Structures are given as structure tokens and as C-alpha cells.
Amino acid sequence: xxxxxxxxxxxxxxxxxxxxxxxxxRDYAFMEFCGGHTHAISRYGLADLLPASVRLIHGPGCPxxxxxxxxxxxxxxxxxxxxxxxxxxxxxxxxxxxAGASLQKAxxxxxxxxxxxSSLDAVRIAETEPRxxxxxxxxxxxxxxxxxxxxxxxxxxxxxxxxxxxxNHVLTxxxxxxxxxxxxxxxxxxxxxxxxxxxxxxAAYQDFAEVYRKPVVIAGFEPLDVMQAVLMLVxxxxxxxxxxxxxxxxxxTEQGNRTAQALCDAVFEIRDAFEWRGLGLVPRxxxxxxxxxxxxxxEQRFEVRTIPAADNPACACPDxxxxxxxxxxxxxxxxxxxxxxxxxxxxxxxxxxCAAHWTYGRFRDRAAA
Amino acid sequence: MxxxxxxxxxxxxxxxxxxxxxxxxxxxxxxxxxxxxANPFLDQGNDQACVPVPPxxxxxxxxxxxxxxxxxxxxxxxxxxSVHGTxxxxxxxxxxxxxxxxxxxxxxxxxxxxxxxxxxSMGRAAAEAGVPVVTGDxxxxxxxxxxxxxxxxxxVGAVPDGLMLSGDRARPGDVVLVSGSMGDHGVAIMSxxxxxxxxxxxxxxxxxxxxxxxAMVAAxxxxxxxxxxxxxxxxxxxxxxxxRQSGVGFRIEEAAIPVKAQVAAxxxxxxxxxxxxxxxxxxxxxxxxxxxxxxxxxMRADPLGRDAAVIGRVVADDQRFVQMTTRFGGGxxxxxxxxxxxxxxx
Numbered sequence: 001x002x003x004x005x006x007x008x009x010x011x012x013x014x015x016x017x018x019x020x021x022x023x024x025x026r027d028y029a030f031m032e033f034c035g036g037h038t039h040a041i042s043r044y045g046l047a048d049l050l051p052a053s054v055r056l057i058h059g060p061g062c063p064x065x066x067x068x069x070x071x072x073x074x075x076x077x078x079x080x081x082x083x084x085x086x087x088x089x090x091x092x093x094x095x096x097x098x099a100g101a102s103l104q105k106a107x108x109x110x111x112x113x114x115x116x117x118s119s120l121d122a123v124r125i126a127e128t129e130p131r132x133x134x135x136x137x138x139x140x141x142x143x144x145x146x147x148x149x150x151x152x153x154x155x156x157x158x159x160x161x162x163x164x165x166x167x168n169h170v171l172t173x174x175x176x177x178x179x180x181x182x183x184x185x186x187x188x189x190x191x192x193x194x195x196x197x198x199x200x201x202x203a204a205y206q207d208f209a210e211v212y213r214k215p216v217v218i219a220g221f222e223p224l225d226v227m228q229a230v231l232m233l234v235x236x237x238x239x240x241x242x243x244x245x246x247x248x249x250x251x252x253t254e255q256g257n258r259t260a261q262a263l264c265d266a267v268f269e270i271r272d273a274f275e276w277r278g279l280g281l282v283p284r285x286x287x288x289x290x291x292x293x294x295x296x297x298x299e300q301r302f303e304v305r306t307i308p309a310a311d312n313p314a315c316a317c318p319d320x321x322x323x324x325x326x327x328x329x330x331x332x333x334x335x336x337x338x339x340x341x342x343x344x345x346x347x348x349x350x351x352x353x354c355a356a357h358w359t360y361g362r363f364r365d366r367a368a369a
Numbered sequence: 370m371x372x373x374x375x376x377x378x379x380x381x382x383x384x385x386x387x388x389x390x391x392x393x394x395x396x397x398x399x400x401x402x403x404x405x406x407a408n409p410f411l412d413q414g415n416d417q418a419c420v421p422v423p424p425x426x427x428x429x430x431x432x433x434x435x436x437x438x439x440x441x442x443x444x445x446x447x448x449x450x451s452v453h454g455t456x457x458x459x460x461x462x463x464x465x466x467x468x469x470x471x472x473x474x475x476x477x478x479x480x481x482x483x484x485x486x487x488x489x490s491m492g493r494a495a496a497e498a499g500v501p502v503v504t505g506d507x508x509x510x511x512x513x514x515x516x517x518x519x520x521x522x523x524x525v526g527a528v529p530d531g532l533m534l535s536g537d538r539a540r541p542g543d544v545v546l547v548s549g550s551m552g553d554h555g556v557a558i559m560s561x562x563x564x565x566x567x568x569x570x571x572x573x574x575x576x577x578x579x580x581x582x583x584a585m586v587a588a589x590x591x592x593x594x595x596x597x598x599x600x601x602x603x604x605x606x607x608x609x610x611x612x613r614q615s616g617v618g619f620r621i622e623e624a625a626i627p628v629k630a631q632v633a634a635x636x637x638x639x640x641x642x643x644x645x646x647x648x649x650x651x652x653x654x655x656x657x658x659x660x661x662x663x664x665x666x667x668m669r670a671d672p673l674g675r676d677a678a679v680i681g682r683v684v685a686d687d688q689r690f691v692q693m694t695t696r697f698g699g700g701x702x703x704x705x706x707x708x709x710x711x712x713x714x715x
Contacts, residue, residue: 001630001633001634001637004634004637008696008697009697010696010697010698013697013698014698042701043695043701044695044697044699044701045694045695045697045698045699045700045701046697046699047699048698048699048700049697049698049699117639223697223699338707339704339707340707350640358704359702359704359707360701360702360704361701361702362702363688363690363692363700363702364700366688
């Protein structure tokens with residue numbers, strides 16, 4: 001496959017691994033913020049290629065994982081309204097809400113929940129089924145925010161009054177700052193987001209280098225991207241440099257996608273605070289629709305009043321999302337909590353640290369035991 | 370037999386009377402199913418077929434229901450699929466498939482032209498495989514109570530005495546082969562789903578594999594341990610099933626697994642893994658080391674096994690992991706599929 005296989009070349013990987021091993025002269029702890037990186041690291045078995053001195057810590061960048069139980073409950077309540085058709089990305093279907101509820105179970109009980117690949121599919125459903133109240137369950141970081149804005153604009157242009165957005169979009173740099181303000185582990189640097197950075201640009205991370213004195217290397221989601229980013233981070237640490245470097249130059253520019261940024265600014269505004277699983281209530285960390293879009297805001301149309309709900313107390317998801325614990329540190333991992341019976345959200349999404357380790361990497365636990 | 374009343378096969382639709390046991394049902398059977406599936410057993414017009422049993426063999430039986438959506442897809446349709454799928458379940462026991470029977474559950478309002486297309490395709494696939502549809506059943510349900518048409522086929526075959534293929538026979542040291550590229554069927558279905566249409570030249574691999582199996586048995590019968598067709602859940606599900614049944618683990622090489630470039634590209638786009646995507650014309654074989662050369666030669670000599678490849682081996686593992694060395698050089702597990710990846714693929 002052209003333009004993909006090049007980034008999965010085993011020979012180049014061995015070469016990079018050898019250089020990393022050669023240049024590593026201490027222990028390093030780097031956080032990959034994004035679940036996309038977590039997935040790639042597990043799926044391609046990068047742990048077998050990197051030296052033991054390089055530790056990769058999974059960050060909170062999994063959109064499904066960071067959504068608090070209360071918001072999942074909101075979505076389930078919305079879906080249970082007989083007038084509503086709730087459109088969601090597939091990953092959200094099995095995320096547990098309170099008392100073991102999930103959208104998948106709500107669907108089996110009769111709720112009209114549809115899985116969509118694109119926000120525009122939800123608009124199409126609203127158009128073809130004018131008697132249904134179609135709610136798009138919008139989740140994700142800056143990558144999925146512009147498509148939500150486009151869907152909303154398209155619905156308005158089509159004159160659809162039966163379309164609304166349940167907005168849960170969150171902001172990456174704010175979450176990174178929250179991690180650094182209350183560090184659970186000593187970090188030597190970040191592997192910076194891939195897709196998010198195509199939208200917000202590399203300049204958005206300048207504070208982390210200048211104020212927090214942490215190296216950031218923005219990296220693509222292919223395994224060679226990650227290997228190269230690790231080498232760049234090792235070199236920054238060795239040289240005592242703290243810079244934002246861009247490994248993903250084939251997609252990320254310094255200023256990002258200005259068109260997408262302008263569109264999002266026009267449609268969304270920053271919430272005063274938003275609850276994150278793992279990070280708690282984080283000020284100015286999420287988006288909601290601007291007042292002029294109130295008629296299309298599902299929170300207003302259906303009077304959503306989020307009731308904060310606690311995670312299962314035995315579930316270590318909150319600590320895992322902050323990098324404070326590994327999946328195997330959770331006593332539920334692989335016992336009560338598996339991809340078939342997830343207790344915490346990190347076991348649901350393929351970008352979740354627990355699901356990635358369970359699905360691809362758990363054979364290593366045996367070697368370690 | 371001449372139909373008593375002509376069915377309007379161009380514009381007509383199935384209505385409730387076509388399943389009510391009266392004249393309309395007889396017209397449907399005589400005017401549509403019987404010509405499409407014609408064979409001496411079916412032509413007797415009984416509610417069952419009385420068939421001869423080959424001596425010196427054991428009977429093999431299987432049944433499968435088909436709910437694929439859409440009903441017509443690149444490379445096949447629900448009619449041909451319901452023949453190939455059931456024949457393959459028989460063939461994986463090393464059996465010679467002998468007879469099929471077919472049950473149709475049809476939704477009121479379903480176009481007769483589509484039903485005829487499906488029945489004709491079923492008849493053609495059965496004739497090509499040399500396995501007649503000897504009896505069947507037709508039911509009609511109200512509009513909205515089914516999705517077009519559902520088909521159930523039951524197959525009967527005979528396996529010669531002495532040949533024993535079973536999922537619990539894989540032993541450490543055995544070699545794992547696949548008969549060709551993985552994921553073609555699932556991607557072909559995905560490409561024709563109404564909310565996902567994308568252009569690809571990939572067609573379903575749906576095919577009856579009993580000829581290929583016969584060649585493999587002839588080449589190295591005693592060395593064959595297990596055959597299985599990796600349908601729903603793909604290669605990943607099949608290897609995990611076999612690991613559990615046999616109480617072993619597998620070690621496979623990603624670089625050795627054939628995947629067409631277009632299938633790989635479509636999977637990349639949709640966030641799927643070709644190892645989890647369904648096949649309808651491929652098999653996985655576990656073979657004792659002494660038989661590998663002969664089996665691989667026999668497979669590659671058959672058009673349906675032209676791209677056959679050794680992909681790994683069976684290992685002792687009390688945790689029954691399917692482990693894979695990735696193309697990239699690292700290791701990972703190939704786990705059971707969790708949740709649903711592609712619903713209604715067959």
C-alpha cells in the first residue's frame with residue numbers, strides 16, 4: 001500500500017531501534033498523549049524494538065475514555081427518549097454508564113441508536129427521517145470538532161429543524177497542561193498528537209517547551225513515526241533542549257488548518273469547566289455551541305442536566321488516563337474487566353490503554369511474571 | 370411442471386398468499402423455485418427427499434442461516450452464498466457434499482424478480498458444485514418482520530471411513546496454511562453497503578471449496594489435522610477457536626499472510642484489520658509437518674488455492690494465545706474479535 005507501507009518498514013525500524021539504543025544514556029519516560037499512538041505502539045509491538053530504558057506512558061488522548069460517566073448517562077437518557085434517534089461513533093456504544101448501562105444495552109431495549117462513520121451521516125438521517133429528532137453525539141478532540149461544525153452548518157443550510165448536537169468536544173493543550181500541573185509521574189517529554197495537530201498546528205504546544213520546559217515531538221500515527229519521535233525526544237533530553245519539534249511534517253504545519261479553526265470558532269465557545277475522567281473538573285477544557293446555535297444544541301432542546309456520577313471505585317481508569325498506573329496495576333484488568341465485559345472506558349475503545357494492552361500485548365505479562 | 374398461473378416475474382411482488390399453502394404458493398414453487406433448482410429429487414414434489422446413502426462412509430450434516438445485507442453484492446448474492454457457505458462447512462470435515470435443502474423466509478412485498486434472481490443464482494451455484502437442492506420450504510412474513518429474504522440451507526455429505534478432521538487435533542509443531550488472500554468477502558460487502566459505498570474492484574471470494582479439499586485429502590490425507598473456513602471473525606476468530614479446541618497456541622507471521630492491496634487499503638480507511646474480516650471461499654489448514662509440501666502443492670495446483678501460503682505453526686501454550694510477529698518486527702496477540710465489526714456479513 002503506497003504511502004503507508006513505507007512507514008511500517010521493518011528494516012528501517014531495526015535501524016532506528018539501533019540508533020535509539022546507542023544514544024540512550026539514562027532512563028526516559030515519554031508520554032504519548034494520543035490513543036492513536038497507544039494503539040500503534042501496541043499493535044506493532046514497539047516494546048519489542050525499543051530499549052528497556054525508554055518507557056512510554058499512555059496519556060489521556062482517547063476521546064471515548066475521557067468522557068465522564070455522567071455524560072454517558074446523558075447520552076443514554078437522550079437515546080431513551082422515544083422521539084430521539086441518537087447517532088454515535090461506534091466506539092461509544094459499549095462504554096459503561098452508571099449501573100452497567102450502555103448505549104448498546106439501551107439499543108437492545110428499544111432505543112433508536114445508530115452507529116455512524118461520519119457526522120454527515122447523522123445529517124442525512126435527519127433529512128430522510130424528518131419525523132425523528134436526530135441527535136448527533138459529538139465527542140472527541142480537535143480532530144473531530146470541525147466535522148461536527150460542518151454537519152451543523154449543513155443541517156442549517158438544508159433547513160433541518162430535527163437535527164441537534166450533543167456536544168462533548170474537548171481541548172488537547174488544556175489537558176496536557178492539567179497533566180503537567182499535577183504530575184502523576186515524572187515526564188521527560190511528550191509524543192505530541194498527530195491528527196489533532198493537523199488542525200491546531202505545532203505552535204499550539206509552544207508553552208510546554210518554553211514554560212514547562214518539556215520537549216514535545218509531534219508525530220504521525222505510523223510505527224516508524226513513533227520510533228523517529230522517540231529518537232528525537234531522546235536527543236532533546238540528551239542535549240538539554242526543550243523544543244516543539246515536528247516529526248509529522250507531511251501533515252502538520254506551524255499554524256494548522258486555519259479554515260477549520262475559523263469554522264470552529266464561529267460555531268463553538270469554551271465552557272467554563274468540563275469534567276474529564278481521570279483529570280476531574282478542568283477549567284476551560286471543552287466546547288459547547290455558541291448561543292446563536294442554541295436551537296441546535298441538544299443540551300438545551302432536551303434540557304440535559306448532567307448528574308455527576310462516580311466511576312466504579314475498583315476501576316483504575318482515572319489513574320491510567322493520567323499515566324499514574326499501568327493497565328496491569330488494576331485489579332479488574334483481565335478479570336472482571338475485559339473487552340467483552342468492560343468496567344472502565346479504557347477497556348472499550350481500541351485507543352484505550354487497557355484495550356490496547358489486553359488485545360495486543362498481554363502475552364508480555366507472562367514473560368514478566 | 371407447467372405453472373397453473375403465470376407469475377408476474379417482472380413487476381410482481383411476494384404477498385402473504387405466497388406463503389399460505391394455497392394455489393399462490395404452489396404457483397411460486399412451480400413457477401420460480403422448481404425451474405431454478407431443478408433436479409430429479411426436487412421434481413418429485415414431496416415435502417422431503419429420499420436419498421441414497423453412500424456405503425463405507427459416515428454422514429456429515431450442517432446448517433447455516435444467511436441474512437447478508439445487501440442481498441446482492443460484488444461477486445455473489447444471498448442465493449449463491451447460501452450454497453457455498455453450507456457446502457464449505459461440510460467440506461471442512463473432509464466430506465463430499467451430497468445434498469442441500471433450502472428454507473426461505475420472505476418479507477411481504479419482496480420483488481419476484483429479485484427472488485427469481487436469487488433462486489437462479491442458487492441453482493447455478495448448486496449445479497456447478499454438483500450438489501442438488503433436493504427439498505425446501507417457503508414462508509412469507511408481513512412487511513417489516515424480515516429484511517427482504519433470509520435463507521437457511523442444510524447440507525448433507527459423506528466422509529470416507531478413516532478420514533478424521535477436527536478442530537481438536539492441532540498439535541505443537543503442526544504447520545498452519547491458508548488457501549489464499551484474507552478479507553475479500555467482508556470488504557466486498559462493506560463496499561456495497563448503502564451508507565458506506567466506496568469504489569473498489571474487490572469481489573467476494575465466495576466459492577465452494579470441496580474440490581480443493583478433495584485434492585488436499587488425496588495428496589496428504591493422514592497428515593491433515595484440521596480444516597476450517599474463516600468466515601465471520603476472519604482468520605483471527607478461526608485460529609482462536611482452534612487454539613481453544615485443541616488446547617494449543619499459534620505463532621504466525623504477518624508478512625506471510627496474503628492480503629490483497631485493495632483489501633488492505635479499504636481496511637486501513639475503515640479502521641478494520643483484515644485478519645478479522647470474513648472470507649467465504651478460503652480455508653485454514655493445520656497439517657503435520659510431514660504433509661506440508663504435498664498439501665501446499667495440491668492447494669496451489671487448484672485455482673481456489675493458487676495463493677496458498679504457510680503462515681505459521683502450532684505451539685504449546687496453556688493460555689492458548691495466537692501470537693503474531695508483525696510486519697514491523699514486533700510481537701502482538703491476535704485476539705478474538707470483541708463486539709461486532711461488520712454485522713450481517715453472511
